[in-house]
Amino acid sequence: MKEKLDKKVRRIDTDIDKLRIKIKDSNSLKLEENVFDEPTLKNLYKLSRKDFIKELGGSISTGKEANVFYATGPEKELAIKIYRITTSTFKAMDPYITKDPRFTNIRHTRRDIVFAWTQKESQNLKRAISAGVRAPEPITTEKNILIMEFLGENEVPYPQLKNITLEEEDAKRIFEIIVEYMRLLLTKANLVHADLSEYNIIIDPNTLEPIIIDMGQSVTLEHPNAREFLYRDVQNILRYFSRYGIKMSPEELLSKIQAK
Numbered sequence: 001m002k003e004k005l006d007k008k009v010r011r012i013d014t015d016i017d018k019l020r021i022k023i024k025d026s027n028s029l030k031l032e033e034n035v036f037d038e039p040t041l042k043n044l045y046k047l048s049r050k051d052f053i054k055e056l057g058g059s060i061s062t063g064k065e066a067n068v069f070y071a072t073g074p075e076k077e078l079a080i081k082i083y084r085i086t087t088s089t090f091k092a093m094d095p096y097i098t099k100d101p102r103f104t105n106i107r108h109t110r111r112d113i114v115f116a117w118t119q120k121e122s123q124n125l126k127r128a129i130s131a132g133v134r135a136p137e138p139i140t141t142e143k144n145i146l147i148m149e150f151l152g153e154n155e156v157p158y159p160q161l162k163n164i165t166l167e168e169e170d171a172k173r174i175f176e177i178i179v180e181y182m183r184l185l186l187t188k189a190n191l192v193h194a195d196l197s198e199y200n201i202i203i204d205p206n207t208l209e210p211i212i213i214d215m216g217q218s219v220t221l222e223h224p225n226a227r228e229f230l231y232r233d234v235q236n237i238l239r240y241f242s243r244y245g246i247k248m249s250p251e252e253l254l255s256k257i258q259a260k
């Protein structure tokens with residue numbers, strides 16, 4: 001078994017060499033080797049040839065559907081989110097995407113759904129930013145790969161909200177900004193995040209400002225479950241911030257978010 005795995009890893013290493021993508025930390029890639037199937041490697045190579053990626057770095061996160069890696073571009077640090085095609089919980093994606101009117105004519109094979117999902121995340125991030133929400137700027141997509149602005153400095157990613165402890169005063173200010181972002185998303189971008197929680201909010205440590213991430217599952221208000229997703233987001237946010245003394249009913253928060 002081990003031998004087989006070693007062989008597989010070696011083969012991937014050779015492929016990477018062949019593709020001439022510079023790898024900063026090949027050990028972390030070995031752990032993540034199931035992400036780098038052959039088509040993904042080819043697409044990474046394509047992106048490096050087009051000069052989007054200069055150097056691929058270590059793993060930032062291994063999630064249920066995607067892996068996020070650090071990389072450098074010609075000018076800036078990058079985050080590269082790679083949706084897994086074979087091991088992703090792709091069934092969970094289906095209702096979010098097949099009921100979205102923007103994606104009605106995509107084929108429903110696993111690959112096609114993952115590719116559409118990647119594009120959807122990029123489009124949703126753009127719409128959020130245009131509405132005035134702070135989110136990582138999407139740079140480009142290639143099949144199941146999304147390249148975006150790196151939220152962090154000198155290879156160190158900024159923390160998730162769930163991993164920091166705040167002064168009550170700062171927590172209240174962050175809460176207000178999140179409420180305003182939810183309002184802008186809904187009223188200006190016509191979007192419901194649909195997975196908003198302390199996991200998908202990053203805190204810029206310089207300004208203690210929130211940044212919203214992970215918008216692959218976000219839907220427009222036309223989606224049949226949009227209201228239900230919005231209510232869930234509202235409950236998640238209120239549950240998290242109650243520890244900082246913020247008490248509000250879901251209905252009150254909803255009315256704030258819906259105000260034009």
Ligand SMILES: Nc1ncnc2c1ncn2[C@@H]1O[C@H](COP(=O)(O)OP(=O)(O)OP(=O)(O)O)[C@@H](O)[C@H]1O
Pocket residue numbers: 060061062063064065066067068079081136148149150151152157158159160199200213214215
């Ligand atoms: N642009 C970025 N810059 C820096 N770190 C990032 C960026 N995007 C994502 N991350 C980090 O990677 C983690 C996972 O990203 P994201 O939430 O988008 O993926 P995910 O697939 O939802 O993960 P999961 O499957 O666990 O829900 C984030 O919590 C964050 O810590």
Ligand SMILES: [Mg+2]
Pocket residue numbers: 063199200214
């Ligand atoms: Mg996430």
